[in-house]
Amino acid sequence: MSLILGYASPDIGFLVAYTLISFPNARYDPRNPIIEKFHALKIQILNPDVAVAFAGDVETSLTIIGQLHRELAADPMLCVPQRLLDLRRAHAVKSSDAIRGECEFLVLLLTSREKKLVRVSKDQIHDVQRAYIGDAEEYANFRSLMQPYVGPENRFVQNADGTFSSTPQPVTEGEKEFDQISDAMEKLTHQRRSETVGAICGCVTSRLTESASCRITFTCW
Secondary structure: OOOEEEEEEEEEEEEEEEEOOOOOOOOOOOOOOHHHHOOOOOEEEEOOEEEEEEEHHHHHHHHHHHHHHHHHOOOOOHHHHHHHHHHHHHHHHHHHOOOOOOOEEEEEEOOOOOEEEEEEOEEEEEEEEEEEOOOHHHHHHHHHHHHOOOOEEEEOOOOOOOEEEOOOOOHHHHHHHHHHOOOHHHHHHHHHOOOOEEEEHHHEEEEOOOOOOOEEEEEEE
């Protein structure tokens, strides 16, 4: 079960993901944990400008993203959403079980020129400001946990040398939404229970004042 949300505007772009750990091919043994065999992050950071989140069949999604990663390394100017759609179509043609291989993606593009969110599913590509992929019922549960923003209206920025800016910067509407979504997603993970490791959330975010994207990962047990 997965839920990934994305948002992009001129001031901020982010992805927030929630997933229960699953292991379809073998039973997890806590006395012999080979972690990488049993889970993968639902947000894959391919380079400082591109992150791809997936929902659906894990093996198919990771195969497609792996191929995309190799091609993007060879050609940084590659159109990531279109290539994702092409790879998805090619895999569907080769697959003997199209239903089992179903997957969808959110692409977050963070460049010096723009912050862009794209949803890729079936035969469609949509440029969006905000979107989700994954379980619709969990999304409804998530929406019920969303609360009004209650954080500060201004924040200080820490510089590379460890010092802080002398004047505070206003918290943007996008940053407020990031806080609201992160808080609601954390509440959602605490509602879930698993016999293994619980749930993992990952966040990818970028501000205009940052030269590269920043990745934040936290685990709820």
